[in-house]
Amino acid sequence: MWKPSACILCECNCGIEVLVGDDGRSFDKIRGDKLHPASAGYTCNKALRLGLHQNGDTGRITHPLRRKQDGTFEEIGWDTAISEIAARLGEVRDAFGGETIFYYGGGGQGNHLGGAYSPATLAAFGARYRSSALAQEKTGEFWVSARMLGNMTRADFEHCEVALFVGKNPYQSHGFPRARSVLKEIAKDPARSMVVIDPVRTETAELADFHLQVRPGTDLYLLTALAAVLVQEDLVAADWLAAHADGLDAVTAVLRQVPVAEYCAVADVDETLVRAVATRIAAADSVAVFEDLGVQMNRDSTLVSYVEKLVWLLTGNFGKRGAQYVPSSLVPIGRDRGHAGDEGPRSPVAGARIISGLVPCNVIAEEILTDHPARYRAMLVESANPAHSLADSARMREALAALELVVVIDVAMTETARLADYVLPAPTQFEKFEATFFNFDFPRNVFHLRHPVVAAPDGVLSEPEIHARLVEASGALTEADYAPLRTAAATGRAEFAQAFLGALADPVKRRLAPVLLYRTLGPTLPHDASAAAVLWMAAHECARKNPAGVEKAGYGTGLAAGERLFEAIVDGAHGVHITDDEQDASWQRVPRGRINLDVPELLAAVAALGARPVPSQDEDWPFVLSAGERRAFTANTIMRDPTWRRRDQEGRLRISVTDALKLGVTTGDQVRLTTRRGSAEVTVDTTETMRSGHISLPNGFGLTVRERTGVAPNELTAAEDRDEWAGTPWHKHVPARLEPLG
Numbered sequence: 001m002w003k004p005s006a007c008i009l010c011e012c013n014c015g016i017e018v019l020v021g022d023d024g025r026s027f028d029k030i031r032g033d034k035l036h037p038a039s040a041g042y043t044c045n046k047a048l049r050l051g052l053h054q055n056g057d058t059g060r061i062t063h064p065l066r067r068k069q070d071g072t073f074e075e076i077g078w079d080t081a082i083s084e085i086a087a088r089l090g091e092v093r094d095a096f097g098g099e100t101i102f103y104y105g106g107g108g109q110g111n112h113l114g115g116a117y118s119p120a121t122l123a124a125f126g127a128r129y130r131s132s133a134l135a136q137e138k139t140g141e142f143w144v145s146a147r148m149l150g151n152m153t154r155a156d157f158e159h160c161e162v163a164l165f166v167g168k169n170p171y172q173s174h175g176f177p178r179a180r181s182v183l184k185e186i187a188k189d190p191a192r193s194m195v196v197i198d199p200v201r202t203e204t205a206e207l208a209d210f211h212l213q214v215r216p217g218t219d220l221y222l223l224t225a226l227a228a229v230l231v232q233e234d235l236v237a238a239d240w241l242a243a244h245a246d247g248l249d250a251v252t253a254v255l256r257q258v259p260v261a262e263y264c265a266v267a268d269v270d271e272t273l274v275r276a277v278a279t280r281i282a283a284a285d286s287v288a289v290f291e292d293l294g295v296q297m298n299r300d301s302t303l304v305s306y307v308e309k310l311v312w313l314l315t316g317n318f319g320k321r322g323a324q325y326v327p328s329s330l331v332p333i334g335r336d337r338g339h340a341g342d343e344g345p346r347s348p349v350a351g352a353r354i355i356s357g358l359v360p361c362n363v364i365a366e367e368i369l370t371d372h373p374a375r376y377r378a379m380l381v382e383s384a385n386p387a388h389s390l391a392d393s394a395r396m397r398e399a400l401a402a403l404e405l406v407v408v409i410d411v412a413m414t415e416t417a418r419l420a421d422y423v424l425p426a427p428t429q430f431e432k433f434e435a436t437f438f439n440f441d442f443p444r445n446v447f448h449l450r451h452p453v454v455a456a457p458d459g460v461l462s463e464p465e466i467h468a469r470l471v472e473a474s475g476a477l478t479e480a481d482y483a484p485l486r487t488a489a490a491t492g493r494a495e496f497a498q499a500f501l502g503a504l505a506d507p508v509k510r511r512l513a514p515v516l517l518y519r520t521l522g523p524t525l526p527h528d529a530s531a532a533a534v535l536w537m538a539a540h541e542c543a544r545k546n547p548a549g550v551e552k553a554g555y556g557t558g559l560a561a562g563e564r565l566f567e568a569i570v571d572g573a574h575g576v577h578i579t580d581d582e583q584d585a586s587w588q589r590v591p592r593g594r595i596n597l598d599v600p601e602l603l604a605a606v607a608a609l610g611a612r613p614v615p616s617q618d619e620d621w622p623f624v625l626s627a628g629e630r631r632a633f634t635a636n637t638i639m640r641d642p643t644w645r646r647r648d649q650e651g652r653l654r655i656s657v658t659d660a661l662k663l664g665v666t667t668g669d670q671v672r673l674t675t676r677r678g679s680a681e682v683t684v685d686t687t688e689t690m691r692s693g694h695i696s697l698p699n700g701f702g703l704t705v706r707e708r709t710g711v712a713p714n715e716l717t718a719a720e721d722r723d724e725w726a727g728t729p730w731h732k733h734v735p736a737r738l739e740p741l742g
């Protein structure tokens with residue numbers, strides 16, 4: 001029988017349908033789901049072999065595990081696991097304070113529903129600090145967006161006249177619905193243009209009208225030159241800016257002074273090409289822009305995010321079709337409070353900025369490997385593989401070993417799970433209700449609560465159930481808390497709403513709300529969808545914050561709209577539209593409806609750029625390594641079975657033909673790749689797509705299932721190499737050298 005679900009390999013989460021075999025387990029066929037409201041039948045090559053995530057050789061775990069003295073693991077029962085973990089978290093809290101319990105993760109590319117219950121566990125044990133992968137990619141951009149627009153933005157590539165990609169290769173990495181089709185549509189339409197800023201001639205650059213093949217790590221110069229041309233050649237949208245933006249004078253004063261030719265030379269991009277791009281952008285009715293890891297995991301990333309936003313704001317590309325927008329959300333992700341300058345929360349040991357509630361990933365080890373009294377003592381890891389995905393894996397392993405307690409919730413025995421004291425096995429995303437919170441579409445935003453496709457094996461427990469049991473074992477919630485809510489839920493939704501609001505009057509209960517909902521409203525939901533209980537609150541919030549969009553999407557008005565939206569989500573196994581916005585909705589999501597162009601500390605840094613020494617190559621490290629490139633067969637560390645890859649099975653190091661000749665190596669040869677932090681043997685692939693001096697390794701390799709496949713990029717990266725504002729890593733800019741191996 002064909003069953004609807006979604007691909008879990010990138011943030012797009014395309015709808016799929018799975019033909020489950022007679023054994024009730026095997027994925028006999030997978031196809032795109034035409035009924036999915038965002039992907040409408042589209043998938044890329046990666047989805048079609050998802051069966052290998054479900055049934056492949058992945059190191060799946062199906063019993064709770066406890067580490068023994070000798071370092072091996074033993075299977076234990078769930079009651080033992082929960083009571084021991086709760087007791088040990090309690091001991092850490094009593095001895096050092098709950099704020100020394102650190103939470104990492106909460107969802108990969110397709111699963112955020114379980115993580116939505118984690119705040120209750122954190123509250124139950126007094127934990128305060130947390131982080132996730134977002135704090136090594138997007139937090140710099142969040143911080144900038146909070147200051148300029150009060151909100152994060154996305155862009156409408158489907159309808160834009162000009163698409164601009166900065167350090168982003170959507171042909172492989174996607175990031176918006178039906179990416180490959182949309183890119184091809186832009187490429188073949190003579191009235192539309194595509195601009196790509198990337199040192200590599202990527203599949204996306206290949207389709208572009210303008211490829212600015214920037215010198216790695218110099219995007220700040222290039223984008224500042226581009227923004228300066230807009231100002232110096234009077235290409236800015238002056239009337240629009242007067243009506244919508246503050247701070248223009250301060251920004252133009254700085255950009256007028258920029259020596260465009262000099263900056264283009266630093267970036268090694270032809271000045272006439274930069275001027276032509278500025279002209280094309282200024283002439284377009286709409287421009288959609290996507291900046292991603294090529295700049296966000298690189299030098300000056302936060303400043304680049306700022307100047308990138310200046311480019312589209314100076315040309316009036318916000319709040320109209322084909323341009324940037326602020327999406328509605330069911331569960332907000334990545335919103336920063338926007339504290340000015342040095343205000344706002346900091347991490348307890350390193351004093352690093354906490355953005356959107358997340359401690360920068362690159363300081364986590366530093367927060368542990370110290371004798372500082374506020375150091376983290378315990379870590380709860382959920383659906384993440386930090387021992388593999390964070391900078392400097394060796395140091396991360398050391399940090400995990402130094403903790404009093406490490407608990408990992410995962411589906412597989414990952415690189416991180418192997419270092420844990422307890423490993424708690426969860427059902428896969430095809431064995432339970434699951435959802436992603438990466439819902440950023442506009443004007444019609446979508447949400448997809450996926451129903452289980454196959455049964456879960458005995459011995460695993462879903463994340464909501466794990467969190468509920470941990471909270472109960474802590475003593476924070478008991479049957480006495482549930483009883484009145486259960487009675488109300490049995491009577492009706494309106495009665496439940498009233499009783500629940502009453503319970504939330506107690507601030508302690510408010511923080512435990514997800515588990516309260518799960519245990520009381522949960523069992524009353526259709527399809528056994530208890531895990532969706534937390535979405536009830538989210539649906540009401542969404543209806544309250546976006547009344548017009550929710551009404552236009554067909555859910556009516558007032559309290560009833562929230563209830564109808566929730567019911568549609570629970571029943572809509574193919575995904576549903578949650579809001580249908582007017583363009584104006586973006587403006588309503590910007591505080592006071594005005595954009596702020598002048599972020600003083602960032603603008604000052606842009607103004608000071610000319611006084612900085614021009615970046616130069618260190619002779620000992622003649623190459624810049626991009627450690628972790630998205631390719632046709634990479635998917636973070638979600639796909640553990642190496643046979644999933646049809647091509648590039650060993651994850652080759654890409655190098656320019658010129659450099660390969662100089663080194664005397666050719667495709668298939670082995671080289672030693674060395675960075676300041678580590679060294680690895682790797683097979684090279686020579687290509688015309690790379691600039692001389694630039695080399696790249698794919699992401700997601702170096703996993704060990706039976707044996708290790710390929711190079712784990714973070715054995716080569718260093719935690720200190722990070723952005724001064726947001727603490728995000730420079731994974732795309734690792735100084736390196738190569739030696740041929742006979």
Ligand SMILES: Nc1nc2c(c(=O)[nH]1)N[C@H]1C(S)=C(S)[C@@H](COP(=O)(O)OP(=O)(O)OC[C@H]3O[C@@H](n4cnc5c(=O)[nH]c(N)nc54)[C@H](O)[C@@H]3O)O[C@H]1N2
Pocket residue numbers: 009010011137166167168169170172173174175197198199200202214215216217218219292293294295298626628629630631632633634635636699700732
């Ligand atoms: N196939 C596949 N798709 C994925 C994923 C996956 O693992 N595999 N992961 C998903 C995730 S978690 C994310 S965050 C996204 C990331 O998606 P992307 O950011 O698109 O992915 P990357 O390939 O890491 O980096 C993008 C580009 O940055 C370029 N780059 C390197 N150095 C520089 C530089 O100095 N300047 C500029 N301008 N560009 C540079 C690289 O050449 C590369 O083409 O992809 C998502 N999609």
Ligand SMILES: Nc1nc2c(c(=O)[nH]1)N[C@H]1C(S)=C(S)[C@@H](COP(=O)(O)OP(=O)(O)OC[C@H]3O[C@@H](n4cnc5c(=O)[nH]c(N)nc54)[C@H](O)[C@@H]3O)O[C@H]1N2
Pocket residue numbers: 107108109111132133134136137293297382383384385386388389390391409410411412414426427428429463627628629635636637638699713714717731
């Ligand atoms: N050097 C370098 N490092 C990088 C990057 C890079 O480009 N270069 N990219 C970075 C980026 S952008 C990202 S997003 C991160 C990603 O790195 P992480 O945040 O660590 O996430 P994933 O690799 O996606 O791992 C997800 C984990 O969730 C588990 N999992 C899957 N389904 C479930 C489930 O239903 N429940 C539970 N509990 N677990 C489940 C998987 O087994 C896996 O262990 O890597 C980052 N690291």
Ligand code: SF4
Pocket residue numbers: 007008009010011012013014042043044045046047174
């Ligand atoms: S990898 Fe991403 S774009 Fe490809 S099918 Fe899966 S969700 Fe869709």
Ligand SMILES: [Mo]
Pocket residue numbers: 133137
């Ligand atoms: Mo990511």
